[in-house]
Amino acid sequence: MPNARKIVNLGIATPAYNNTVLMSYANTLFGxxxxxxxxGIGCRLLWSSSSSVIAVARNLLVDEFLRDDRLSHLLFIDADMAFPPEDLMRMLAASESLEPHDVVAAICPRKRLNWERVMAAARMQPQLASEGLATLAGSFDGMFKPLSGRMEDVFEDRPVEVEAIGTGAMLISRSALEHLMAHGVQRVRMGSQQIELNVFFEETVVNGFHTSEDISFCHKVRRAGGRVWGVPWFRVTHGGNYDHIGDIGAISRAHMAL
Structure with missing residues (x-):
């Protein structure tokens, strides 16, 4: 298996409408x-605050990334995501063993609680502290789907190939984007300023079902011959009025299902 291009400089891309991010995200960024x-990896922060349409914001960020030849990899991190930096560094290392046109992302939780798992954990481990329950409450419903169809594959602490995954923390190489462009990514005028952009991200309707911009991007990657991978070791907090913790490792150690 040929190695992906070594990560030299990261373009960290964040859609931040109205220039708003969470403090937990900012703390993650410093880490x-x-x-x-x-x-020895360089970083440049890219952000888009002008568009409330997430697909437009993501395409604007990709365009800015592509115009900076110093950047080897684009790392999307949404403004409400937080995680330990060591989890990301492990993902960067894992990406170097994947194909150049592959995409890899953290398996992030929804802004929703899995009350069934919380209830089961409380019954099985009544001595468990509230902090422990919080690590078991993450809901991953609809956030990813293993290509094998086997959810138990996700507990093996290695990248697992998925049909599609969200863009909350996603790593995309320059060569993967160039590969997509070579396979005919549409170029249109987009946003209020009608800027001409490559349409990597777009909301679509497939077989009568709405498909979000990140899922449609993953479909484009796979149609162009790339693969999409999810990494389960991220301990992700999806923030808001409540911090939704996604800790697959804690769920696995508690012998509970996703």
Missing amino acids: IQAAAMNA
């Missing part, structure tokens, strides 16, 4: 900067 510096 990534320090970890990347120690690993």
Whole structure:
């Protein structure tokens, strides 16, 4: 298996409408900067605050990334995501063993609680502290689907191939984007300023079902011969009025189902 292009410089891309991010995201960003510096990886922050349409914002960010030849990899991190930097560094290392046109992302939780798992955990482990229950409450319903159809594959602590996955924390190489363009990504005028952009991300309707911009991007990657991978070791907090924790490792250790 040929190695992906070595990560030299990261373009960290965040759609941040109205220039708004969570403090937990900002704290994560500082941690990534320090970890990347120690690993000899350069970073540049890219953000889009002008469009409330997420697909437009993502395409604007990809366009800015492609115009900076110093950047080897695009890392999407949404403004409400937080995670330990070491989880990301492990993903960056894992990406180097994948094909150049592959995409890899963290398996992030929804902004929803899995009350059935919380109830089962409370009954099985009545001594468990509230903090422990929080790590078991993450809901991953609809956030990814293993290509094998076997959810138990997700517990093996290695990248698992998926049909599609969200863009909350997603790594895309420059060569993967160039490969998509070579396979005929549409170019249109987009947004209020009618800027001409490549349409990597777009909301679509497939067989009568609405498909979000990140899922349609994954479908494009796979149609062009690439593969999409999810990594289960991320301990992701999807923030808002409540911090929704996604900790697949904790769920696995508790011998519970996703």
